[in-house]
Amino acid sequence: MSWYLTLPLVIPFAAAITAYLMRRSHLGRWVSIIGSSLGLAASIALMIVVLDQGVVAGQMGNWPAPFGITLVADLLSAVMVLITAITGFAVAIYALGDITERQEELGYHALFQILLAGVTGAFLTGDLFNLYVWFEVMLIASFGLLILNGGKEQIDGGVKYVALNLISTILFLTGIGLLYGMTGTLNFADLALKVEGVENQGLLTVVAMMFMVAFGVKAAVFPLFFWLPAAYHTPSFAVSAVFAGLLTKVGVYALIRMFTMVFDHDIGFTHTVLLWVACFTMVIGVLGAAAQSDFRKILSFHIISQIGYMILGLALMTPLALMGAVFYLVHHIIVKANLFLIAGIAKRLTGGTEVYQIGGLYKSAPFLAILFLIPAFSLAGFPPLSGFWAKYIIVKATLDVEMWFVAFIALAVGLMTIYSMTKIWAEAFWKPHPKGIEPELKTLPNKAAQLIPVAGLAVLTIIIGLNPEPFVIFAERTTAQLLDPSPYIAAVLGVTP
Protein backbone atom coordinates (compact mmCIF):
# COMPACT_ATOMS: atom_id res chain seq x y z
CA MET A 1 0.00 0.00 0.00
CA SER A 2 1.28 3.41 -0.91
CA TRP A 3 0.95 6.15 1.66
CA TYR A 4 0.47 8.90 -0.90
CA LEU A 5 -2.67 7.22 -2.24
CA THR A 6 -4.26 6.47 1.13
CA LEU A 7 -3.31 9.59 3.09
CA PRO A 8 -5.68 11.95 1.22
CA LEU A 9 -8.48 9.58 2.29
CA VAL A 10 -7.36 8.71 5.81
CA ILE A 11 -6.80 12.30 6.91
CA PRO A 12 -10.37 13.57 6.34
CA PHE A 13 -11.84 10.46 7.98
CA ALA A 14 -9.58 10.90 11.01
CA ALA A 15 -10.49 14.58 11.14
CA ALA A 16 -14.19 13.68 10.89
CA ILE A 17 -14.04 11.30 13.85
CA THR A 18 -12.03 13.75 15.97
CA ALA A 19 -14.32 16.63 15.07
CA TYR A 20 -17.37 14.55 15.93
CA LEU A 21 -15.99 13.71 19.37
CA MET A 22 -15.23 17.39 20.00
CA ARG A 23 -18.46 18.78 18.63
CA ARG A 24 -19.73 20.07 21.97
CA SER A 25 -16.55 21.90 22.89
CA HIS A 26 -16.47 23.86 19.60
CA LEU A 27 -12.92 22.71 18.97
CA GLY A 28 -14.21 20.92 15.89
CA ARG A 29 -13.63 24.01 13.76
CA TRP A 30 -9.90 23.88 14.49
CA VAL A 31 -9.80 20.12 13.92
CA SER A 32 -11.47 20.76 10.58
CA ILE A 33 -8.93 23.43 9.61
CA ILE A 34 -5.95 21.34 10.71
CA GLY A 35 -7.39 18.27 8.96
CA SER A 36 -7.97 20.23 5.77
CA SER A 37 -4.46 21.68 5.79
CA LEU A 38 -2.95 18.22 6.34
CA GLY A 39 -5.17 16.94 3.53
CA LEU A 40 -3.89 19.74 1.32
CA ALA A 41 -0.30 18.76 2.11
CA ALA A 42 -1.09 15.10 1.36
CA SER A 43 -2.65 15.95 -1.99
CA ILE A 44 0.29 18.16 -2.94
CA ALA A 45 2.54 15.19 -2.13
CA LEU A 46 0.35 12.97 -4.31
CA MET A 47 0.58 15.48 -7.13
CA ILE A 48 4.38 15.58 -6.90
CA VAL A 49 4.55 11.77 -6.95
CA VAL A 50 2.24 11.54 -9.97
CA LEU A 51 4.14 14.26 -11.86
CA ASP A 52 7.34 12.43 -11.08
CA GLN A 53 6.39 8.79 -11.63
CA GLY A 54 3.39 8.92 -13.96
CA VAL A 55 0.30 6.91 -13.08
CA VAL A 56 0.51 5.31 -9.64
CA ALA A 57 -1.73 2.51 -8.41
CA GLY A 58 -2.17 0.73 -5.11
CA GLN A 59 -4.03 -2.50 -4.41
CA MET A 60 -5.98 -2.30 -1.19
CA GLY A 61 -5.66 -5.36 1.02
CA ASN A 62 -2.95 -6.62 -1.35
CA TRP A 63 -5.45 -8.40 -3.57
CA PRO A 64 -4.05 -8.14 -7.09
CA ALA A 65 -6.13 -6.23 -9.64
CA PRO A 66 -8.70 -6.84 -11.02
CA PHE A 67 -9.87 -8.86 -7.98
CA GLY A 68 -9.31 -6.35 -5.22
CA ILE A 69 -10.09 -2.67 -4.91
CA THR A 70 -7.58 -0.47 -6.68
CA LEU A 71 -6.74 3.12 -5.91
CA VAL A 72 -5.24 4.87 -8.90
CA ALA A 73 -3.98 8.38 -9.43
CA ASP A 74 -3.27 9.63 -12.91
CA LEU A 75 -2.87 13.33 -13.58
CA LEU A 76 -6.63 13.94 -13.79
CA SER A 77 -7.27 12.23 -10.44
CA ALA A 78 -4.33 13.99 -8.82
CA VAL A 79 -5.38 17.44 -9.96
CA MET A 80 -8.99 16.82 -8.87
CA VAL A 81 -7.82 15.66 -5.45
CA LEU A 82 -5.61 18.73 -5.16
CA ILE A 83 -8.35 21.15 -6.14
CA THR A 84 -10.74 19.40 -3.72
CA ALA A 85 -8.23 19.90 -0.93
CA ILE A 86 -7.75 23.58 -1.84
CA THR A 87 -11.51 24.20 -1.87
CA GLY A 88 -11.93 22.20 1.33
CA PHE A 89 -9.24 24.24 3.06
CA ALA A 90 -10.72 27.55 1.94
CA VAL A 91 -14.23 26.56 3.03
CA ALA A 92 -12.98 25.18 6.37
CA ILE A 93 -11.54 28.61 7.17
CA TYR A 94 -14.65 30.38 5.91
CA ALA A 95 -16.76 28.19 8.18
CA LEU A 96 -15.33 30.07 11.19
CA GLY A 97 -17.41 33.04 10.16
CA ASP A 98 -20.41 31.22 8.75
CA ILE A 99 -21.34 28.12 10.72
CA THR A 100 -23.38 28.64 13.88
CA GLU A 101 -22.56 26.99 17.19
CA ARG A 102 -25.79 24.99 16.96
CA GLN A 103 -24.68 23.54 13.62
CA GLU A 104 -21.30 22.69 15.10
CA GLU A 105 -22.97 20.81 17.94
CA LEU A 106 -24.98 18.83 15.42
CA GLY A 107 -21.76 17.69 13.77
CA TYR A 108 -21.19 20.06 10.87
CA HIS A 109 -17.40 19.65 10.82
CA ALA A 110 -17.56 15.86 10.89
CA LEU A 111 -19.99 15.78 7.96
CA PHE A 112 -17.90 18.31 6.06
CA GLN A 113 -14.77 16.19 6.39
CA ILE A 114 -16.67 13.04 5.37
CA LEU A 115 -17.90 14.91 2.30
CA LEU A 116 -14.31 15.77 1.39
CA ALA A 117 -13.31 12.14 1.94
CA GLY A 118 -16.13 10.95 -0.31
CA VAL A 119 -15.21 13.36 -3.09
CA THR A 120 -11.51 12.48 -2.84
CA GLY A 121 -12.30 8.77 -2.83
CA ALA A 122 -14.43 9.11 -5.97
CA PHE A 123 -11.48 10.75 -7.72
CA LEU A 124 -8.94 8.18 -6.57
CA THR A 125 -10.74 4.89 -7.02
CA GLY A 126 -10.03 2.63 -9.94
CA ASP A 127 -13.02 0.38 -9.44
CA LEU A 128 -16.57 1.00 -10.59
CA PHE A 129 -18.32 -0.45 -7.56
CA ASN A 130 -15.97 1.38 -5.26
CA LEU A 131 -16.90 4.56 -7.13
CA TYR A 132 -20.52 3.81 -6.24
CA VAL A 133 -19.57 3.45 -2.57
CA TRP A 134 -17.71 6.78 -2.58
CA PHE A 135 -20.69 8.41 -4.30
CA GLU A 136 -22.83 7.20 -1.42
CA VAL A 137 -20.38 8.46 1.21
CA MET A 138 -20.45 11.83 -0.48
CA LEU A 139 -24.22 11.74 -0.89
CA ILE A 140 -25.12 10.90 2.69
CA ALA A 141 -22.74 13.58 4.00
CA SER A 142 -24.24 16.12 1.62
CA PHE A 143 -27.77 15.17 2.76
CA GLY A 144 -26.73 15.84 6.32
CA LEU A 145 -25.05 19.15 5.53
CA LEU A 146 -27.99 20.32 3.47
CA ILE A 147 -30.60 20.00 6.18
CA LEU A 148 -28.42 20.48 9.25
CA ASN A 149 -30.41 22.53 11.74
CA GLY A 150 -32.59 23.47 8.81
CA GLY A 151 -35.92 25.20 8.68
CA LYS A 152 -38.72 24.73 6.19
CA GLU A 153 -36.70 25.95 3.25
CA GLN A 154 -33.84 23.52 3.80
CA ILE A 155 -36.17 20.56 4.29
CA ASP A 156 -38.09 21.50 1.17
CA GLY A 157 -34.92 21.75 -0.92
CA GLY A 158 -33.56 18.62 0.74
CA VAL A 159 -36.54 16.48 -0.26
CA LYS A 160 -36.01 17.22 -3.95
CA TYR A 161 -32.25 16.86 -3.72
CA VAL A 162 -32.49 13.51 -1.94
CA ALA A 163 -35.22 12.09 -4.18
CA LEU A 164 -33.56 12.84 -7.51
CA ASN A 165 -30.08 11.83 -6.36
CA LEU A 166 -31.36 8.49 -5.07
CA ILE A 167 -32.89 7.70 -8.46
CA SER A 168 -29.54 8.40 -10.11
CA THR A 169 -27.82 6.15 -7.58
CA ILE A 170 -30.10 3.25 -8.38
CA LEU A 171 -29.58 3.72 -12.12
CA PHE A 172 -25.84 3.71 -11.52
CA LEU A 173 -26.12 0.48 -9.51
CA THR A 174 -28.21 -1.21 -12.22
CA GLY A 175 -25.65 -0.14 -14.80
CA ILE A 176 -22.88 -1.64 -12.70
CA GLY A 177 -24.77 -4.93 -12.49
CA LEU A 178 -25.35 -5.13 -16.24
CA LEU A 179 -21.81 -4.14 -17.12
CA TYR A 180 -20.49 -6.76 -14.72
CA GLY A 181 -22.77 -9.35 -16.32
CA MET A 182 -21.33 -8.53 -19.75
CA THR A 183 -17.64 -8.19 -18.94
CA GLY A 184 -17.12 -9.99 -15.62
CA THR A 185 -15.06 -7.17 -14.19
CA LEU A 186 -15.50 -3.81 -12.53
CA ASN A 187 -11.96 -2.52 -12.57
CA PHE A 188 -11.64 0.51 -14.89
CA ALA A 189 -8.40 -0.69 -16.43
CA ASP A 190 -9.69 -4.21 -16.90
CA LEU A 191 -13.00 -2.88 -18.28
CA ALA A 192 -11.11 -0.80 -20.84
CA LEU A 193 -9.59 -4.02 -22.16
CA LYS A 194 -12.67 -6.25 -21.85
CA VAL A 195 -15.35 -4.06 -23.43
CA GLU A 196 -13.89 -4.68 -26.87
CA GLY A 197 -14.58 -8.38 -26.48
CA VAL A 198 -18.27 -7.94 -25.64
CA GLU A 199 -20.34 -9.71 -28.29
CA ASN A 200 -23.36 -7.48 -28.27
CA GLN A 201 -21.92 -3.97 -28.73
CA GLY A 202 -25.43 -2.54 -29.03
CA LEU A 203 -26.22 -3.67 -25.50
CA LEU A 204 -23.00 -2.05 -24.34
CA THR A 205 -24.25 1.26 -25.73
CA VAL A 206 -27.49 0.80 -23.78
CA VAL A 207 -25.50 0.37 -20.57
CA ALA A 208 -23.34 3.35 -21.54
CA MET A 209 -26.51 5.43 -21.76
CA MET A 210 -27.56 4.26 -18.28
CA PHE A 211 -24.25 5.51 -16.94
CA MET A 212 -24.65 8.73 -18.88
CA VAL A 213 -28.03 9.37 -17.25
CA ALA A 214 -26.78 8.37 -13.78
CA PHE A 215 -23.70 10.60 -13.94
CA GLY A 216 -25.68 13.23 -15.81
CA VAL A 217 -27.98 13.65 -12.81
CA LYS A 218 -24.93 14.10 -10.56
CA ALA A 219 -23.36 16.53 -12.99
CA ALA A 220 -26.67 18.41 -13.38
CA VAL A 221 -26.87 18.40 -17.17
CA PHE A 222 -29.98 19.14 -19.20
CA PRO A 223 -32.61 17.68 -18.76
CA LEU A 224 -31.62 16.15 -15.43
CA PHE A 225 -30.57 19.22 -13.46
CA PHE A 226 -33.78 20.11 -11.62
CA TRP A 227 -32.56 19.10 -8.19
CA LEU A 228 -29.75 21.64 -8.28
CA PRO A 229 -31.54 24.99 -8.40
CA ALA A 230 -34.13 23.53 -6.00
CA ALA A 231 -31.58 22.94 -3.27
CA TYR A 232 -28.35 24.87 -3.69
CA HIS A 233 -29.65 28.21 -2.48
CA THR A 234 -30.98 26.86 0.81
CA PRO A 235 -28.10 25.67 3.07
CA SER A 236 -25.38 27.67 4.82
CA PHE A 237 -23.06 29.55 2.48
CA ALA A 238 -20.03 27.45 3.34
CA VAL A 239 -22.04 24.31 2.51
CA SER A 240 -23.40 25.64 -0.76
CA ALA A 241 -19.92 26.80 -1.79
CA VAL A 242 -18.44 23.35 -1.35
CA PHE A 243 -21.47 21.77 -3.06
CA ALA A 244 -21.25 24.18 -5.97
CA GLY A 245 -17.52 23.73 -6.32
CA LEU A 246 -17.21 19.99 -5.94
CA LEU A 247 -20.32 17.82 -6.12
CA THR A 248 -21.40 18.35 -9.72
CA LYS A 249 -17.78 18.11 -10.79
CA VAL A 250 -17.60 14.57 -9.43
CA GLY A 251 -20.32 13.71 -11.94
CA VAL A 252 -18.35 15.43 -14.72
CA TYR A 253 -15.20 13.60 -13.66
CA ALA A 254 -17.03 10.25 -13.72
CA LEU A 255 -18.38 11.05 -17.20
CA ILE A 256 -14.93 11.96 -18.48
CA ARG A 257 -13.40 8.83 -16.93
CA MET A 258 -16.02 6.42 -18.25
CA PHE A 259 -16.51 7.95 -21.68
CA THR A 260 -12.83 8.22 -22.52
CA MET A 261 -11.62 4.96 -21.07
CA VAL A 262 -14.43 2.44 -21.11
CA PHE A 263 -17.22 3.58 -23.41
CA ASP A 264 -15.26 4.66 -26.46
CA HIS A 265 -16.63 1.90 -28.69
CA ASP A 266 -19.37 3.94 -30.34
CA ILE A 267 -18.27 7.55 -30.18
CA GLY A 268 -20.48 8.43 -33.14
CA PHE A 269 -23.57 7.77 -31.03
CA THR A 270 -22.69 8.40 -27.38
CA HIS A 271 -20.64 11.52 -27.95
CA THR A 272 -23.23 12.99 -30.32
CA VAL A 273 -25.77 12.63 -27.53
CA LEU A 274 -23.29 14.33 -25.22
CA LEU A 275 -22.87 17.15 -27.74
CA TRP A 276 -26.62 17.85 -27.80
CA VAL A 277 -26.78 17.58 -24.03
CA ALA A 278 -23.88 20.01 -23.72
CA CYS A 279 -25.48 22.63 -25.98
CA PHE A 280 -28.85 22.44 -24.25
CA THR A 281 -27.20 22.53 -20.82
CA MET A 282 -25.28 25.70 -21.67
CA VAL A 283 -28.29 27.49 -23.11
CA ILE A 284 -30.94 26.41 -20.59
CA GLY A 285 -28.62 27.08 -17.67
CA VAL A 286 -27.82 30.59 -18.71
CA LEU A 287 -31.45 31.39 -19.60
CA GLY A 288 -32.54 30.05 -16.21
CA ALA A 289 -30.01 32.33 -14.55
CA ALA A 290 -31.34 35.32 -16.46
CA ALA A 291 -34.80 34.70 -15.02
CA GLN A 292 -33.64 34.58 -11.39
CA SER A 293 -33.16 37.41 -8.97
CA ASP A 294 -31.68 35.64 -5.94
CA PHE A 295 -27.89 35.87 -5.66
CA ARG A 296 -27.42 32.15 -5.08
CA LYS A 297 -30.14 31.05 -7.53
CA ILE A 298 -28.42 32.99 -10.31
CA LEU A 299 -25.14 31.33 -9.41
CA SER A 300 -26.81 27.89 -9.22
CA PHE A 301 -28.11 28.17 -12.77
CA HIS A 302 -24.67 29.29 -13.87
CA ILE A 303 -23.19 26.07 -12.52
CA ILE A 304 -25.48 24.23 -14.94
CA SER A 305 -24.53 26.37 -17.92
CA GLN A 306 -20.82 26.01 -17.13
CA ILE A 307 -21.15 22.23 -16.81
CA GLY A 308 -22.27 22.38 -20.45
CA TYR A 309 -18.83 23.67 -21.51
CA MET A 310 -17.08 20.76 -19.79
CA ILE A 311 -19.43 18.22 -21.37
CA LEU A 312 -18.86 19.94 -24.72
CA GLY A 313 -15.14 19.36 -24.32
CA LEU A 314 -15.78 15.69 -23.61
CA ALA A 315 -18.27 15.37 -26.48
CA LEU A 316 -15.85 16.63 -29.12
CA MET A 317 -13.26 14.10 -27.89
CA THR A 318 -10.38 15.79 -29.71
CA PRO A 319 -7.16 16.32 -27.70
CA LEU A 320 -7.67 20.08 -27.64
CA ALA A 321 -11.31 19.80 -26.54
CA LEU A 322 -10.54 17.37 -23.72
CA MET A 323 -7.73 19.63 -22.62
CA GLY A 324 -10.23 22.46 -22.49
CA ALA A 325 -12.59 20.33 -20.41
CA VAL A 326 -9.85 19.57 -17.88
CA PHE A 327 -8.77 23.21 -17.73
CA TYR A 328 -12.40 24.28 -17.37
CA LEU A 329 -13.00 21.78 -14.56
CA VAL A 330 -10.18 23.18 -12.44
CA HIS A 331 -10.94 26.82 -13.19
CA HIS A 332 -14.65 26.38 -12.53
CA ILE A 333 -14.26 24.80 -9.08
CA ILE A 334 -12.15 27.70 -7.84
CA VAL A 335 -14.33 30.43 -9.31
CA LYS A 336 -17.72 28.99 -8.42
CA ALA A 337 -16.88 28.16 -4.82
CA ASN A 338 -15.51 31.68 -4.49
CA LEU A 339 -18.69 33.32 -5.81
CA PHE A 340 -20.84 31.42 -3.31
CA LEU A 341 -18.53 32.48 -0.47
CA ILE A 342 -18.89 36.10 -1.63
CA ALA A 343 -22.68 35.69 -1.71
CA GLY A 344 -22.42 34.78 1.99
CA ILE A 345 -20.48 37.93 2.85
CA ALA A 346 -22.91 40.03 0.81
CA LYS A 347 -25.82 38.53 2.71
CA ARG A 348 -24.26 39.25 6.09
CA LEU A 349 -23.51 42.84 5.11
CA THR A 350 -26.80 43.72 3.46
CA GLY A 351 -29.22 41.31 5.11
CA GLY A 352 -30.45 39.43 2.06
CA THR A 353 -29.68 37.53 -1.11
CA GLU A 354 -32.56 38.83 -3.24
CA VAL A 355 -30.63 41.26 -5.42
CA TYR A 356 -33.49 43.74 -5.84
CA GLN A 357 -33.76 44.16 -2.08
CA ILE A 358 -30.09 44.73 -1.35
CA GLY A 359 -27.48 47.16 -2.62
CA GLY A 360 -24.83 49.69 -1.77
CA LEU A 361 -21.94 47.25 -1.55
CA TYR A 362 -19.73 49.13 -4.01
CA LYS A 363 -19.84 52.31 -2.00
CA SER A 364 -19.49 50.85 1.46
CA ALA A 365 -17.34 47.76 0.77
CA PRO A 366 -15.25 48.45 -2.33
CA PHE A 367 -12.79 45.71 -1.44
CA LEU A 368 -15.57 43.11 -1.61
CA ALA A 369 -16.67 44.59 -4.93
CA ILE A 370 -13.23 43.97 -6.39
CA LEU A 371 -13.20 40.46 -4.95
CA PHE A 372 -16.56 39.84 -6.64
CA LEU A 373 -15.49 41.25 -9.98
CA ILE A 374 -12.53 38.88 -10.31
CA PRO A 375 -14.44 35.56 -10.19
CA ALA A 376 -17.48 37.06 -11.92
CA PHE A 377 -15.42 38.23 -14.90
CA SER A 378 -13.49 34.99 -14.84
CA LEU A 379 -16.77 33.06 -15.03
CA ALA A 380 -17.91 35.10 -17.99
CA GLY A 381 -14.55 34.61 -19.70
CA PHE A 382 -12.82 37.99 -19.61
CA PRO A 383 -9.11 38.09 -20.35
CA PRO A 384 -6.76 37.87 -18.55
CA LEU A 385 -8.56 35.68 -16.02
CA SER A 386 -8.66 31.88 -15.89
CA GLY A 387 -12.12 31.63 -17.46
CA PHE A 388 -10.91 33.33 -20.64
CA TRP A 389 -8.37 30.60 -21.34
CA ALA A 390 -10.82 27.85 -20.46
CA LYS A 391 -13.44 29.22 -22.85
CA TYR A 392 -10.83 30.06 -25.47
CA ILE A 393 -9.54 26.48 -25.65
CA ILE A 394 -13.04 25.00 -25.83
CA VAL A 395 -14.20 27.42 -28.54
CA LYS A 396 -10.97 26.91 -30.47
CA ALA A 397 -11.52 23.14 -30.33
CA THR A 398 -15.06 23.62 -31.64
CA LEU A 399 -13.84 25.75 -34.52
CA ASP A 400 -11.14 23.22 -35.33
CA VAL A 401 -13.75 20.56 -36.04
CA GLU A 402 -15.79 23.15 -37.95
CA MET A 403 -18.86 23.09 -35.75
CA TRP A 404 -19.65 26.73 -36.31
CA PHE A 405 -23.06 26.69 -34.69
CA VAL A 406 -21.80 25.03 -31.51
CA ALA A 407 -19.02 27.60 -31.29
CA PHE A 408 -21.63 30.32 -31.71
CA ILE A 409 -23.67 28.87 -28.84
CA ALA A 410 -20.62 28.67 -26.59
CA LEU A 411 -19.76 32.31 -27.28
CA ALA A 412 -23.35 33.51 -26.97
CA VAL A 413 -23.71 31.76 -23.62
CA GLY A 414 -20.57 33.55 -22.45
CA LEU A 415 -22.21 36.84 -23.39
CA MET A 416 -25.40 35.90 -21.54
CA THR A 417 -23.29 35.06 -18.49
CA ILE A 418 -22.12 38.65 -18.42
CA TYR A 419 -25.75 39.75 -18.50
CA SER A 420 -26.60 38.02 -15.21
CA MET A 421 -23.29 38.97 -13.61
CA THR A 422 -24.12 42.55 -14.55
CA LYS A 423 -27.50 42.14 -12.90
CA ILE A 424 -25.86 41.10 -9.63
CA TRP A 425 -23.31 43.89 -10.00
CA ALA A 426 -25.82 46.62 -10.79
CA GLU A 427 -28.35 45.59 -8.15
CA ALA A 428 -26.26 44.37 -5.23
CA PHE A 429 -23.18 46.53 -5.66
CA TRP A 430 -23.93 49.70 -7.57
CA LYS A 431 -27.38 50.85 -6.62
CA PRO A 432 -27.87 52.27 -3.12
CA HIS A 433 -29.45 49.95 -0.59
CA PRO A 434 -33.25 50.38 -0.74
CA LYS A 435 -33.38 50.63 3.05
CA GLY A 436 -30.46 53.07 3.20
CA ILE A 437 -28.13 50.62 4.96
CA GLU A 438 -24.47 51.30 4.30
CA PRO A 439 -22.84 48.07 5.41
CA GLU A 440 -19.10 48.23 6.00
CA LEU A 441 -16.71 45.33 6.00
CA LYS A 442 -15.51 46.48 9.44
CA THR A 443 -18.80 45.42 10.99
CA LEU A 444 -18.46 41.85 9.74
CA PRO A 445 -17.97 39.32 12.54
CA ASN A 446 -14.87 37.17 12.03
CA LYS A 447 -13.97 39.33 9.08
CA ALA A 448 -10.55 37.81 8.39
CA ALA A 449 -11.88 34.24 8.34
CA GLN A 450 -14.33 35.19 5.61
CA LEU A 451 -12.16 37.43 3.50
CA ILE A 452 -8.93 35.43 3.46
CA PRO A 453 -10.34 32.37 1.64
CA VAL A 454 -12.19 34.59 -0.83
CA ALA A 455 -9.06 36.61 -1.54
CA GLY A 456 -6.94 33.47 -1.75
CA LEU A 457 -9.20 31.85 -4.34
CA ALA A 458 -9.32 35.12 -6.30
CA VAL A 459 -5.51 35.22 -6.35
CA LEU A 460 -5.50 31.66 -7.72
CA THR A 461 -7.84 32.74 -10.53
CA ILE A 462 -5.51 35.61 -11.40
CA ILE A 463 -2.41 33.40 -11.28
CA ILE A 464 -3.97 30.89 -13.68
CA GLY A 465 -5.13 33.76 -15.88
CA LEU A 466 -1.84 35.65 -16.06
CA ASN A 467 0.39 32.62 -16.34
CA PRO A 468 -1.66 29.94 -18.10
CA GLU A 469 1.21 28.17 -19.77
CA PRO A 470 2.18 25.65 -17.06
CA PHE A 471 -1.51 24.88 -16.50
CA VAL A 472 -2.11 24.38 -20.21
CA ILE A 473 0.92 22.10 -20.49
CA PHE A 474 -0.38 20.19 -17.49
CA ALA A 475 -3.85 19.88 -19.05
CA GLU A 476 -2.20 18.68 -22.26
CA ARG A 477 -0.36 15.90 -20.43
CA THR A 478 -3.57 14.96 -18.60
CA THR A 479 -5.39 14.71 -21.91
CA ALA A 480 -2.66 12.54 -23.39
CA GLN A 481 -3.19 10.11 -20.51
CA LEU A 482 -6.95 10.16 -21.05
CA LEU A 483 -6.73 9.46 -24.76
CA ASP A 484 -4.13 6.74 -24.40
CA PRO A 485 -4.98 4.75 -21.27
CA SER A 486 -2.16 2.22 -21.67
CA PRO A 487 0.03 3.71 -18.87
CA TYR A 488 -3.04 3.65 -16.62
CA ILE A 489 -3.78 0.03 -17.50
CA ALA A 490 -0.14 -0.92 -17.08
CA ALA A 491 0.02 0.71 -13.66
CA VAL A 492 -3.13 -1.05 -12.45
CA LEU A 493 -2.80 -4.50 -13.99
CA GLY A 494 0.97 -4.65 -14.14
CA VAL A 495 0.90 -5.67 -17.80
CA THR A 496 1.33 -3.62 -20.92
CA PRO A 497 -1.73 -3.97 -23.16
Add this chain to the structure above:
Amino acid sequence: MEQLLSVLIGVLVASAVYLMLSRNLLRFLFGLILLSNAANLTIFVAGRLTPGAPPLVPDGFDAPIGDVANALPQALVLTAIVIGFGLFAFALVLAFRAYQSLGTLNTDEMRVAEPKENT
Protein backbone atom coordinates in the same frame (compact mmCIF):
# COMPACT_ATOMS: atom_id res chain seq x y z
CA MET B 1 -34.41 -19.35 -13.29
CA GLU B 2 -32.88 -16.33 -15.00
CA GLN B 3 -36.08 -15.78 -17.00
CA LEU B 4 -38.20 -15.99 -13.88
CA LEU B 5 -36.04 -13.48 -12.06
CA SER B 6 -36.01 -11.19 -15.08
CA VAL B 7 -39.81 -11.14 -15.07
CA LEU B 8 -39.76 -10.44 -11.34
CA ILE B 9 -37.33 -7.54 -11.86
CA GLY B 10 -39.58 -6.20 -14.60
CA VAL B 11 -42.63 -6.34 -12.34
CA LEU B 12 -40.70 -4.64 -9.53
CA VAL B 13 -39.53 -1.84 -11.80
CA ALA B 14 -43.01 -1.36 -13.24
CA SER B 15 -44.61 -1.11 -9.80
CA ALA B 16 -41.77 1.14 -8.64
CA VAL B 17 -42.27 3.54 -11.51
CA TYR B 18 -46.03 3.55 -10.91
CA LEU B 19 -45.50 4.39 -7.24
CA MET B 20 -42.83 7.00 -7.98
CA LEU B 21 -45.11 8.88 -10.35
CA SER B 22 -47.35 9.62 -7.37
CA ARG B 23 -47.34 13.10 -5.86
CA ASN B 24 -47.27 11.62 -2.39
CA LEU B 25 -43.73 11.61 -1.04
CA LEU B 26 -44.25 8.43 0.97
CA ARG B 27 -45.44 6.49 -2.07
CA PHE B 28 -42.48 7.85 -3.97
CA LEU B 29 -40.15 6.46 -1.32
CA PHE B 30 -41.85 3.06 -1.40
CA GLY B 31 -41.31 3.07 -5.15
CA LEU B 32 -37.69 3.94 -4.59
CA ILE B 33 -37.08 0.97 -2.29
CA LEU B 34 -38.74 -1.37 -4.81
CA LEU B 35 -36.51 0.04 -7.53
CA SER B 36 -33.40 -0.39 -5.42
CA ASN B 37 -34.36 -4.02 -4.77
CA ALA B 38 -34.83 -4.52 -8.49
CA ALA B 39 -31.31 -3.15 -9.01
CA ASN B 40 -29.94 -5.54 -6.40
CA LEU B 41 -31.63 -8.50 -8.11
CA THR B 42 -30.18 -7.33 -11.43
CA ILE B 43 -26.66 -7.51 -10.05
CA PHE B 44 -27.43 -10.92 -8.59
CA VAL B 45 -28.69 -12.32 -11.89
CA ALA B 46 -25.88 -10.65 -13.85
CA GLY B 47 -23.43 -12.77 -11.85
CA ARG B 48 -25.05 -15.95 -13.31
CA LEU B 49 -27.05 -18.33 -11.15
CA THR B 50 -25.78 -21.74 -10.07
CA PRO B 51 -28.12 -23.69 -7.78
CA GLY B 52 -26.69 -25.47 -4.79
CA ALA B 53 -22.95 -25.05 -5.36
CA PRO B 54 -21.25 -23.04 -2.61
CA PRO B 55 -17.81 -21.67 -3.61
CA LEU B 56 -15.86 -23.65 -1.03
CA VAL B 57 -12.23 -24.62 -1.53
CA PRO B 58 -11.55 -28.26 -0.56
CA ASP B 59 -8.51 -29.16 1.53
CA GLY B 60 -5.31 -29.21 -0.44
CA PHE B 61 -6.63 -27.15 -3.35
CA ASP B 62 -6.14 -23.50 -4.34
CA ALA B 63 -9.49 -23.02 -6.05
CA PRO B 64 -12.97 -24.53 -5.85
CA ILE B 65 -13.61 -27.49 -8.16
CA GLY B 66 -16.25 -27.46 -10.89
CA ASP B 67 -19.02 -24.88 -11.41
CA VAL B 68 -19.67 -22.99 -8.19
CA ALA B 69 -21.71 -19.94 -7.32
CA ASN B 70 -20.12 -16.56 -8.06
CA ALA B 71 -19.46 -14.95 -4.69
CA LEU B 72 -18.64 -11.47 -5.99
CA PRO B 73 -22.14 -10.32 -7.01
CA GLN B 74 -23.42 -11.50 -3.64
CA ALA B 75 -20.83 -9.35 -1.91
CA LEU B 76 -21.82 -6.43 -4.14
CA VAL B 77 -25.51 -6.95 -3.42
CA LEU B 78 -24.86 -7.13 0.32
CA THR B 79 -22.99 -3.83 0.20
CA ALA B 80 -25.70 -2.27 -1.93
CA ILE B 81 -28.43 -3.49 0.46
CA VAL B 82 -26.66 -1.99 3.47
CA ILE B 83 -26.06 1.34 1.73
CA GLY B 84 -29.59 1.37 0.34
CA PHE B 85 -31.00 0.67 3.78
CA GLY B 86 -29.08 3.57 5.29
CA LEU B 87 -30.18 5.98 2.59
CA PHE B 88 -33.78 4.80 2.80
CA ALA B 89 -33.83 5.24 6.57
CA PHE B 90 -32.58 8.79 6.09
CA ALA B 91 -35.14 9.47 3.39
CA LEU B 92 -37.98 8.20 5.60
CA VAL B 93 -36.94 10.45 8.48
CA LEU B 94 -36.63 13.34 6.04
CA ALA B 95 -40.15 12.66 4.79
CA PHE B 96 -41.41 12.63 8.38
CA ARG B 97 -39.66 15.92 9.16
CA ALA B 98 -41.02 17.37 5.93
CA TYR B 99 -44.52 16.42 7.01
CA GLN B 100 -43.95 17.94 10.46
CA SER B 101 -42.56 21.24 9.27
CA LEU B 102 -44.29 21.72 5.92
CA GLY B 103 -47.57 20.06 6.89
CA THR B 104 -47.87 18.12 3.65
CA LEU B 105 -46.44 15.17 1.78
CA ASN B 106 -47.79 16.34 -1.56
CA THR B 107 -44.74 17.30 -3.57
CA ASP B 108 -46.74 19.77 -5.66
CA GLU B 109 -47.37 21.81 -2.54
CA MET B 110 -43.74 21.89 -1.46
CA ARG B 111 -42.89 25.31 -2.78
CA VAL B 112 -41.14 26.95 0.17
CA ALA B 113 -37.69 26.95 -1.40
CA GLU B 114 -39.06 27.79 -4.84
CA PRO B 115 -42.07 30.02 -4.33
CA LYS B 116 -44.42 30.58 -7.24
CA GLU B 117 -43.93 33.85 -9.09
CA ASN B 118 -46.59 36.47 -8.58
CA THR B 119 -47.86 37.09 -12.04
